[in-house]
Amino acid sequence: MQKKRLWIVLLLLSFCASAQIKGVVKDSITGKPIPFANIWVENENSGSSTEEDGEFSINSSSNKNLIFSALGFEKKTVKASLAHEVKLSPKSYQLDDVVILKKKETKIIEIGKSKNSIYQAFDNGPRIDVKYFPYLVKYQKTKFIKQVTVETDSKIEGALFKIHFFSVNENGFPGDELLTKDFLVSVPKGVVKNIFSLSEYNLRMPKNGLFVGYEKLIIERNKLETTATNYNTNVTSVKTSYAPLVLYSLEEREIMYTFSGGKWNKEIQYNIAKLPVKRMVYEPSINLILTN
Secondary structure, three states: OHHHHHHHHHHHHHHHHOEEEEEEEEEOOOOOEOOOOEEEEOOOOOEEEOOOOOEEEEEEOOOOEEEEEOOOEOOEEEEHHHOOEEEEOEOOOOOOOOOOOOOOOOOEEEEOOOOOOOEEEEOOOOOEEEEEEOOOHHHHHOOEEEEEEEEEEEOOOOEEEEEEEEEEOOOOOEEEEOOOOOEEEEEOOEEEEEEEEOHHHOOEOOOOOEEEEEEEOOOHHHEEEEEEEEOOOOEEEEEEEEOOEEEEEEEEEOEEEEEEOOEEEEEEOEOOOOOEOOEEEEEEOEEEEEEO
């Protein structure tokens, strides 16, 4: 009898340890659903995205915190057990003085090109990986960001993902978003170098550089399911992944930044003297095209 009770307790603990939390994310003012919002289990590399209708599902224990964020809205932390309907408050922006500059677009340069010709496709999971672009004096004559290029490998047609443009904060981390609305793009099937126009945004290269990153959307449209059989046990399992894969190049870097668990994380390696050292790391194959 005691063994039976123990089995029931263990079963209940296992159920509580991880459950599928479902809900919807809405604008607190209009009540409209917020599509493609970002959802994280706090301090864990586990995340999801809302669908076009604002609905989401994520695996988490009910006593953990979920962090909700969407461009143009204030970030919100909610207990998983209470996340059936989450309302995000619109963020107010301090508008800078508008300076009208006429773009000529007679000159272009591409920055960020890798010296390494070997690229690798990685499934980065739900996190956001970024690439840092430092500002150089020579960019004064080509200060506008005309296009962004991202190399992808997708097994489906029209996979969606977000491209982010972050300022650099006082601590050197990715800071505020430089755009006020999502830069949502779709890519074709296959291995492709995609070029996306930014001309309509009049985005200029900041004097302290910027970070450009991509966010994979954990949505049904991007879902891929493959079956695999273990021939030793004859057990067939289904593996779920999400398109597209972004290609990475191997670069020498001192610091890497990734967004997971609802916060930015800094990866750095030190030598025996406790000084930061450069090492070979993989970073997303993202380039920028500047114009005058």
